[in-house]
Amino acid sequence: MQKDLSRLLRDPNLIPFAKQNLLSRIANQAAALNMPCYIVGGFVRDLLLGYPINDLDIVVEGDAIKLGKSLVEKYGGKLTPHHKFHTAVWRLPSSFILHPSSLDLITARSETYSRPAALPTVTPASIEDDLRRRDFTINAMAIRLDGDHFGELLDPLNGQADLEKKIIRVLHPRSFMDDPTRIFRAVRYEQRYSFHLELSTFDAQPATFSPLSGGRLRHELDLIFKEENSAAMLARLHQLGVFDAFDPCLPKFNADYANLLKSVPPAEFGVSEDQVTAGYLLWVLDSTAAVVESLARRLVFSSALTQACKSIIQLKKDLPALKTSKPSAWTFYLEKIPLQAIYVLWLVFRAPALREFLVHWRHVKQNTNGAILKARGIAPGPRYKNLLSQLRQARLDEVVKNEKEEEEFLNRLL
Ligand code: ATP
Secondary structure (H helix, E strand, O other), X not given: OOOOHHHHHOOOOOOOHHHHHHHHXXXXXXXXXXXXXXXXXXXHHHHHHOOOOOOOOEEEOOOHHXXXXXXXXXXXXXXXXXXXXXXXXXXXXXHHOOOOOEEEEXXXXXXXXXXXXXXXXXXXXXXXXXXXOOOEHHHOOEXXXXXXXXXXXXXXXXXXXXXXXXXXXXXXXXXXHHOOHHHHHHHHHHHHHOOEEOOHHHHOOOOOOOOOXXXXXXXXXXXXXXXXXXXXXXXXXXXXXXXXXXXXXOOOOOHHHHHHHHOOOOHHHOOOOOHHHHHHHHHXXXXXXXHHHHHHHHOOOOHHHHHHHHHHHHHHHHHHHHOOOOHHHHHHHHOOOOHHHHHHHHHHHOOHHHHHHHHOHHHOOOOOOHHHHHHOOOOOOHHHHHHHHHHHHHHHOOOOOOHHHHHHHXXXXX
């Protein structure tokens, strides 16, 4: 199937006009410098699939830093060159009103790996070489943008045919060994587009994953939790034995929680939407504190994420004992726990007290403060904390319902 790419590149339903304008400005400038200029990777894949475009990955044969300098000269903005990688980041002039507000300009390059799972060494090269260093055939296509070449498809590895056959195929047998993160990428594309992974090369390389750093592994999992279909992706990674190959301590995701991954916190909860944290919380929910400890260490969790994961496990354990507690006991307990953990546990167990805490109880405060106690002639000291806490408790448990009752209650305490 031959698609008219110049027409697709001008389709505002796929590429908003502001992005089209940006592409033509870059293409014109590249043409003026005699640098063949391409849009590559996910952009081409999604354009051919008819999906709206997000990222613009621009590659030139020549010198991306030189192109960046001339764009800044002509249009403004700011350039941050990375000479070692022959790339530059162009912070776009604010008049362009584009999101994201910066753009990577890349010099076509080849990459070599000093050892498996290491970061590659980069050398400027032709666009064909650049496409050959990529992960899958469907991501190894380019569309040329400059001058009369506008809309020409470069597809040396038959990516378009694999798109039509719905196949995720690596470019060479060592691919997963060179960069084990690719297995996560493969599964993301496979489940996102309902494609299938061409497995022969993967099967031939058992247990080659261990050198992958925890940070890179976590980054891949973050990307998975941002996807619509993350539960299916995790299940597939398990099925392929990927988690066990990386680390047997990685827990299995409970399929019963799959639909919860897409939940958006109701506005009245006052909990920010954070699909990634919610994903990790659901992932660890059926594990033990010891598993969470080792997972957090292995995947280099932030201290906030570690804390949230530990808390949700403890809260799940304490839930039965808390069930008959008064609102004040719930509140004093839950106030020490990250809101995301409470929200995610509510998603699973729907305990009404968790909802009450998020929506009401945590906002209930006593009317009395330190100044009022001082005016009542009580000398400042540790007693203040104790009195104020008793007043808040009375408010939460509705022993007192208004200011007057609170004052009477305070009188009885003094
Ligand atoms: P997505 O829709 O998931 O963002 P994308 O293709 O835009 O897909 P990026 O992670 O932005 O994904 O990568 C851009 C391009 O860089 C890919 O299309 C691919 O050609 C190449 N690429 C990214 N990661 C790798 C990798 N680990 N190995 C080889 N090539 C890669």
